[in-house]
Structures are given as structure tokens and as C-alpha cells.
Amino acid sequence: MKHPRAWLRDYALLAGALLGLAAGGTAHLSGAADLGNQFFTAVTVLVLAATVISSGRILICGEVRVDVIAILAMTGALLLRQYLAGAIIALMLTGGGALERYAVARARRELSALIQRAPRIAHRRVGAEIVDVEVEAVTLGDVLLVKPGEVIPVDGIIGSADAVVDESALTGESKPVKLEAGTSVRSGGTNAGAPFEVRATASAAESTYAGIIRLVGAAERSKAPFVRLADRYALGFVVLTLVLAGLAWALEGNSMRVLAVLVVATPCPLILAAPAAIIAGVSRAAREGIIVKGGGPLEALARVRVLLLDKTGTVTVSRPEVIAVETFGTRSSDEVVRDAASLEQVSVHPFAPAIVAEARSRGVEPGFPNNVREQMGSGIAGEVDGHRVAVGQLGFVVSGPTNIAELRSVELRTAVEGSSSVFVSRDGVLVGVLLVQDAIRPDAPRVLRSLRRAGIQRIHMVTGDHPDVAELVGDVLGVDRVFAERAPEEKVEVVRLLREEGSSAMVGDGVNDAPALALADVGIAMGARGATAASEAADVVLTSDRLQSLVLAVEIAHRTRRIALQSVLVGMSLSLLAMGFAAAGYITPVAGALLQEAIDILVILNALRALRGPRPTAPHGVDTKRLANELASAHRALKPHVGELATLASRLDGLPGPEARVQLECLRDMLEKELLPHEREEQSTAYPIIERMLKGEDPTGALIQTHHEIRRLTRLFARLVAQLPSEGPAREDLRDLRRVLYGLHAILVFHFAQEDELYSMLDARA
Structure with a gap:
């Protein structure tokens, strides 16, 4: 990045070139040709001297830049008394530099915006008062007030009832998110709602946004290998230009043709296009949260x-979730989950949030435990509703050997699926196990x-x-x-x-x-x-x-590199073509200068296309993010019931007949009153949107066929349950019931996985 004084000098040179060219043109139109030529000469000499000094410094460092061609062109224009051509070259050189700086500044805008919006003041709560302090003075545990429109200064936990936060500067997500009290929040987001309080969990220097600022600084200081490659190509281009100029002299001995070749080659689009495109791509990525x-x-x-x-x-x-609940004995899965969640709500174990969330999704209200004792790495125990409850590893929750046949199938399932077992006991008796997994x-x-x-x-x-x-x-x-x-x-x-x-x-x-x-x-x-x-x-x-x-x-990386290469190749091809015409005498030095300026503007504008790019869009008028969240929430609520299909199928042999009938009827009611209405709602609302989004690659036809199979199995299951006698299923009924239950479980697990993948697309298009 150039020093501010260098920028000021460059702009002063550009202003001088413009004024000198205008003054010289005015003098020529007034009939004072000698005075006009003096103005042109002064402009050329001024820019030539500055270019010689800057190029000399770079040459000392071992680099050759295309400015060498500009020096030769301006020197030739003065020697051949082509004063107007020399002035145009001077304007072209200073204008090209200004154009490049504009392109770089335009491309860096997103990166600069991230730095400029960094908060500097925080509002710390001290008793009943709010005191403004420097962000650097915020320490762990401070309670800060974030006013509407302000940037959250540090990472923390929401202390108010709720908060609405715009995280578009961090993630590229355009819509604000609502965060509940107790939720973690990152610095850098903007308060898009009412004032709220944040309890700091990190200092400003250790917070998310400070880290991003450091990353942005590294990005701004970096120079792409492609740009370095372009700099190395400058030497080859200079040699090629001199060869063409030499051929023009050898063919005709016409110094004007030599000058025209040098003018057309000044400056090189290779040098201008590559940095502008690469920086534009970096800025585009920053706008998307990358x-x-x-x-x-x-x-x-x-x-x-x-x-x-x-x-x-x-x-x-990286957020564990309960994928199944197995019960042993008479307690239902909801009761087992309630016992576990009652203890886990005061636990610090990584599985605790998943178990509490499972209770919430089932509509189960945990009780408040007493006399809680947690043994890290083993489990947690306490009293819930007057009963001694323990949650954790098998050896922690029960003492002595456990003769439960279903344990073998649980061990096999966890080994195959990679899930973890969280056992639950009540008054020393094993009542169930929760299978927890970090989902894909x-x-x-x-x-x-x-x-x-x-x-x-x-x-x-x-x-x-x-x-x-x-x-x-x-x-x-x-x-x-x-x-x-x-x-x-x-x-x-x-x-x-x-x-x-x-x-x-x-x-x-x-x-x-x-x-x-x-x-x-x-x-x-x-x-x-x-x-x-x-x-x-x-x-x-x-x-x-x-x-x-x-x-x-x-995709941004591929598009940026493609645009950079395109700009370089097109610009170089046009320059070489123009140099050929100049060597043949078809382009004068003045016309060559104007032509090369047009080529430079073309490649710069093309390079700036890397700032833009197609983004996936949702169908007009549809809030796809809200729809995706609603459908995902419905899936989370239904998944525990889907897991119970296989659980009940495996336990039917050991249940008393009347109890088996009751549980089968409950599952039938869930399928008919919750699952099937959900599937119909998906088919009528989400599937048409997905079909329009994917156009010719619509996968919903296969999903609709799956719905048909789910409905068929549900009707078959309902008929089997309706035919059961009051004393429960006989042995000949068990085979058909287990077959339908296992079939429903398999197809629903597969179907939900397919739909979750598609619904993630709705969220991505929001």
C-alpha cells in the first residue's frame, strides 16, 4: 500500500498534466503555438522526471517495470518534437495510475469497511449507572449495554430477555437473528432491535471481531503470486516492445513509427489488470463472510x-443431539428424558445441552434437582421428585452387574453408528439409555x-x-x-x-x-x-x-482468477495488435496514446467485474429461511417418535399384552395426527419452491413417491392395530407388527435425511 504522501504526489502530477495539456491546447487554438508547445514540454518533463526517479528506486531493488517504456516514449517525443504526444503520454501515465488506485480502493472497500466499523467505546454498567469506557478496558465479566444500531464490542452472553442482531458483516447473512437470554453472541454484530445487555466472556483483543480485523490486515498486506508473475513479465514485455520498435526502424528508418510503437505499449495492461482483479476478488469474498x-x-x-x-x-x-431413547421397564421414553434433563440442566458436560434440548422438543418440563453430585467424566446424580436419579456411564448409574438383554443391542448399535450411550437409573434401577451423536x-x-x-x-x-x-x-x-x-x-x-x-x-x-x-x-x-x-x-x-x-x-477464487487472466490476455493482445499497426505506420503517436488509454480503461473495468457475481436467489415473495427453519423444527420434533418405532419393535416380545396395545395405539395416533399432516404440508409448500429453485434437476418426484409408501405403511399399521384383541397382540401378530414398524423406521430415517439436505438449500438461498 502506498504512503499517503505518495498518493498526494501522484494526484498532484495528474492535476499538473491535466492543467498543462489544457493550457497548451488553449494556446494552440489561440494561435500561440510556441507557448502551447512550452506547456506540453513542461508537462512531459515534469512527469518524465518523477517517473525516472520512481523507476530508478525500483530498478535498484532488482525489479523492472513497464514504466521504462513510458520513459523511452516521453524522451522520444521530446527529441522528435512531438510535444502533444509527449503530453498525452504524461497524462496517460498519471491517469492510468489514478485509475489503478481507484480500482484498488473500490476493490478494498469491503475490507476497509470491516476495519472502520470496529467499536471504540463500550457502555459498562456500574451499579445503576452506565459508564462509557474504551473497548480495550473491557474485562471478563463486565456487563455492557448495547444500544440500537451499535456494534457489539466483545464476545459475551445475552443478559436481556432477547436480542435482535444483524451479523451480515461477519457471515454475509442479510437477515437479523433473534437471540434468547443466555445465548452466546459474537462481537462485530450490530444491534438491530431494542437495547440489550451482554456479559463479556472475552476481552476486546481476544474477541471474534478483533481476530477478523487481524485477518483483514494480513489480507491487505498480501501480494498475490499472480501479481508477482505479472511484475516479472514486465521485463519480457519491455524486450518485446524494443524488438518491435527496432523492426519498425529497420524497415523504414522512420523514427515516428518507433515512437508510435513505444506510445502504444505504455502502460501495460498486465500490470494494471492483475492487482485490480485479485483485490476485487478478496473484497467480494469479505462481503460474503469469507x-x-x-x-x-x-x-x-x-x-x-x-x-x-x-x-x-x-x-x-459439533453440537451433540439425542438420536434415540431406549427404555427398560415400565417408564416411558418421555419420563426417562425428564429424569435425565432434570439433572443435566445443572451439568457442565458437553452432552447436557443436547439432553435438555431433547426434553424441550418433547414438551417435557424438567424438575429441579436437589443434593446434586457430579463426577467429571462419569456422570451426575441427585434427587428428582423424591427419587434418586443418576445419569452417565453404566458403571456410575448402577452398581453391580446388570442383566438386561437389551443392553447388548444398545452396545452393538453405538459401535456401528458411532453414537454415545448416556444411561439413566432411578432409585438404583436402570430405566433407560439416551443415544447421543454429533450429527452430519x-x-x-x-x-x-x-x-x-x-x-x-x-x-x-x-x-x-x-x-x-x-x-x-x-x-x-x-x-x-x-x-x-x-x-x-x-x-x-x-x-x-x-x-x-x-x-x-x-x-x-x-x-x-x-x-x-x-x-x-x-x-x-x-x-x-x-x-x-x-x-x-x-x-x-x-x-x-x-x-x-x-x-x-x-467459486469466487475460480471466477477472480479467470477474470484476471482474461483481462491480461485481452489487454496484451490488443496492445500487441496496436503495436503491429503502429510499426506499419497506420497509427500516429498521438492516436496511439489515445488508443492505449482506451485499452487500459477496458481492462481495468473488466477486472472490477470480480467485485460482483451471481448469488443464489430464492423465489420471489417467499421467505425461504423462515420456511426452512419451520420444516427443520418439525423434523426435530418428530425424530424422537420415529426412533420409538424401532425401539418398540425390538421390545414387543417382552411387554405385557395390554401395555403393548396401548403403546402401539399411541404410535398409530402419532403417525396419523402428526406425521402424515406434516408430510402433506411439506408436499404442498416446500416441494413447489424446491422445484422452481432447481429447475431441470427436481428431486421431489422421488420424495413424493416416498410419501406414498409412508402412507401405505401407516394405513397397514393402523389396520393391524385396530384388529388387536383387548389382551394385546398374539404371537402371530408380532411378526407383522415388527415388520411394519421396522419398515416405517427405515424409510422415515432415510426420507428425513433427504429432506434435511434439501431444506438446507432453502436456508442457503435466503
Whole structure:
């Protein structure tokens, strides 16, 4: 970046060139040709001297710039008394520099906006008063007031009833989000609603936005390899220009043709176009919530052919959720969840939020526990409604051997699925188990398919998980290879191995990914925690926690590099063509100067196209984000009931007949009164929107056929239940009931996974 004094000098030279050219033209029109030529000469000498000084400094550093051609052209114009041509060259040179600076400033606008909006004052609550303090003075635990329209100064927890936050500067997400009390909030978002309080969980220097500012600073200081390549090409272009000029002299001995060739070659579009396009691409990425640390990583990303994905937090949501509840004995699944949530609401275990959320999704209100004792890594125990409840590992919740046949199937399921078991006991008796899993992101398979279409040839996954679990996730995602049971230091070896396959990128989100991110040709950090080790080690940071941003980053990189190459090749071709005509005598020095200026303007404007780009849009008049959230919420509410289909099927043999009939009737009512209405609503509202969005690639036909099969199995199940005697199912009924229950469970799990992936597209288009 140029020093402000250099910018002032350049603008002064441009103003002098304009005034001198205008004064000389006016003098010529008034008949004072000698005076006009003096003005032209003064302008040429002034710009020539400044150019010689600046080029000399660069030449001392070992670099050759195309300004050498401009020096030769202006010197030739003075020697051949082509004063007007010399003045036009001077104006062209200073104007081209100003045009380039405008392009760079326009391209950097998004990056500069991120820096300029950084808050400097925070409103700290001290007793009943609000005191303004410097942001740097905020410490952990301070309660801050964020007024409407203000930027949240530090990371913290919402202390008010709720808050409406606009995070578009961080994530590119245009619509404000509503955050409830107790929710974590990141610095850098804007208060889009009423005033609210935030309890600081980090200082300003350690907060998200400060980290992003540091990343932006690194991006602004960077210089792309493509631009360095362009600088190296300057020497070759200078030599080519001198050769053409020499041929023009050798053919005719006409010095005017030589001068015309030099004029047309000044300045070089190669030098102007490449930096403008690359910086424009970096700025476009910043507008979409993608921080690229300069042009180098952006160009490297465009060349990536091998992608390595970390599993946890990258292709999974990194937020555990309850996927099934198995019960042992007479207590229902809702009662087991209530017992567990009553204790987990005061626990610090990572699974606690998932269990409390499961209770909330079932409409179950947890009780308040007493005499709670938590043993880290084992479980938590306490009194709930006068009963002793324990939640955690099997050896913690019950003492002695447990002779429950269903435990074997639970152990087998967790081993195959990679889920974790959270056992629940009541008064020393095992009553159930919650299966908890870090779910795959719904949009992950679709994103990986999009990456392959964008030019990524091979996609691999690395994880510390057991090979059985890792291969299961890899199959769902469709990756080429899975590297399982790899420690953080071993991930570095995987990256080193994959670099032999071609230009590689590594995507991760944790501190343990930082070494691998640093080694990869392009390191990409997921999530908005700009101050983490992963973000600091990465070359690209996706500030939104959405995998779709990775596709957008790759597309921006490809488009930017394509526009830069296009600008260079078109500009150079036009310049060479014009030089050929000038050497043949068809272009005069004055006309050549005007023509070259037009070429420069053309390539600069073309390079600035990298600032824009097509964005996926939702159908007109449809709030796709709201619709996606509603459908996803309905799926979350129904999934526990879907899990009970398989659970009940496995327990039918051991249940008393009347109790089995009651539970079967409850499932029938759920299917008829909740599930089928939900499927009809999806088919009438969401499917038409998806069909319009995907145009010729509509997958909803297959989903509709799945709906038909779900309805058929539901009708069959309802008929089987209706025919049961009052004493419950006989042995001959159990086979048909289990077959239908297992069939419904399998098709609903598969169907929900398909729909979740499609609904993630609705959210991405919002």
C-alpha cells in the first residue's frame, strides 16, 4: 500500500498534466503555438522526471517495470518534437495510475469497511449507572449495554430477555437473528432491535471481531503470486516492445513509427489488470463472510484439486443431539428424558445441552434437582421428585452387574453408528439409555457434490474416530478416502501425503487442526472465531458456520482468477495488435496514446467485474429461511417418535399384552395426527419452491413417491392395530407388527435425511 504522501504526489502530477495539456491546447487554438508547445514540454518533463526517479528506486531493488517504456516514449517525443504526444503520454501515465488506485480502493472497500466499523467505546454498567469506557478496558465479566444500531464490542452472553442482531458483516447473512437470554453472541454484530445487555466472556483483543480485523490486515498486506508473475513479465514485455520498435526502424528508418510503437505499449495492461482483479476478488469474498488473507491464498484456492476435510465440527455440526431413547421397564421414553434433563440442566458436560434440548422438543418440563453430585467424566446424580436419579456411564448409574438383554443391542448399535450411550437409573434401577451423536451437517453431501463440480477432483476425510465410525460418515458424504484414528500430529503427515496428489486444501475448525492447516497449500478454518489458533494458521476463514461458504469461496477464487487472466490476455493482445499497426505506420503517436488509454480503461473495468457475481436467489415473495427453519423444527420434533418405532419393535416380545396395545395405539395416533399432516404440508409448500429453485434437476418426484409408501405403511399399521384383541397382540401378530414398524423406521430415517439436505438449500438461498 502506498504512503499517503505518495498518493498526494501522484494526484498532484495528474492535476499538473491535466492543467498543462489544457493550457497548451488553449494556446494552440489561440494561435500561440510556441507557448502551447512550452506547456506540453513542461508537462512531459515534469512527469518524465518523477517517473525516472520512481523507476530508478525500483530498478535498484532488482525489479523492472513497464514504466521504462513510458520513459523511452516521453524522451522520444521530446527529441522528435512531438510535444502533444509527449503530453498525452504524461497524462496517460498519471491517469492510468489514478485509475489503478481507484480500482484498488473500490476493490478494498469491503475490507476497509470491516476495519472502520470496529467499536471504540463500550457502555459498562456500574451499579445503576452506565459508564462509557474504551473497548480495550473491557474485562471478563463486565456487563455492557448495547444500544440500537451499535456494534457489539466483545464476545459475551445475552443478559436481556432477547436480542435482535444483524451479523451480515461477519457471515454475509442479510437477515437479523433473534437471540434468547443466555445465548452466546459474537462481537462485530450490530444491534438491530431494542437495547440489550451482554456479559463479556472475552476481552476486546481476544474477541471474534478483533481476530477478523487481524485477518483483514494480513489480507491487505498480501501480494498475490499472480501479481508477482505479472511484475516479472514486465521485463519480457519491455524486450518485446524494443524488438518491435527496432523492426519498425529497420524497415523504414522512420523514427515516428518507433515512437508510435513505444506510445502504444505504455502502460501495460498486465500490470494494471492483475492487482485490480485479485483485490476485487478478496473484497467480494469479505462481503460474503469469507476472509481471504490476500491474493496469494485466493489464487492458490483456484488451483486446488485435492481437499482434506476434518470430521468433527467441519462435516458434523459439533453440537451433540439425542438420536434415540431406549427404555427398560415400565417408564416411558418421555419420563426417562425428564429424569435425565432434570439433572443435566445443572451439568457442565458437553452432552447436557443436547439432553435438555431433547426434553424441550418433547414438551417435557424438567424438575429441579436437589443434593446434586457430579463426577467429571462419569456422570451426575441427585434427587428428582423424591427419587434418586443418576445419569452417565453404566458403571456410575448402577452398581453391580446388570442383566438386561437389551443392553447388548444398545452396545452393538453405538459401535456401528458411532453414537454415545448416556444411561439413566432411578432409585438404583436402570430405566433407560439416551443415544447421543454429533450429527452430519444436512448440507454436507450436497456441498461436496458442488465442490466436485467446481473443480475439486478428490475429497478425503481425516478424523480421530474408530475406522468403523469414520467409514460410515465417509460413505454418507461420498468421500474418496477416509483417514481414521489420526492424532493431530498425524494429520500433518496426511496433508504431506496428499500434497503429492496435487495442490491441496485442508478444512478444519479446532486448535488441533492448526498445524495441518498451516502445512496445506491452502488452510481453511470453519466458523467465526477469528482469534482461534485454527483461524490464525489458516489462509482462508469462513466466518459463518456453514459449509456452503466453502463452495462460494472456491467459486469466487475460480471466477477472480479467470477474470484476471482474461483481462491480461485481452489487454496484451490488443496492445500487441496496436503495436503491429503502429510499426506499419497506420497509427500516429498521438492516436496511439489515445488508443492505449482506451485499452487500459477496458481492462481495468473488466477486472472490477470480480467485485460482483451471481448469488443464489430464492423465489420471489417467499421467505425461504423462515420456511426452512419451520420444516427443520418439525423434523426435530418428530425424530424422537420415529426412533420409538424401532425401539418398540425390538421390545414387543417382552411387554405385557395390554401395555403393548396401548403403546402401539399411541404410535398409530402419532403417525396419523402428526406425521402424515406434516408430510402433506411439506408436499404442498416446500416441494413447489424446491422445484422452481432447481429447475431441470427436481428431486421431489422421488420424495413424493416416498410419501406414498409412508402412507401405505401407516394405513397397514393402523389396520393391524385396530384388529388387536383387548389382551394385546398374539404371537402371530408380532411378526407383522415388527415388520411394519421396522419398515416405517427405515424409510422415515432415510426420507428425513433427504429432506434435511434439501431444506438446507432453502436456508442457503435466503
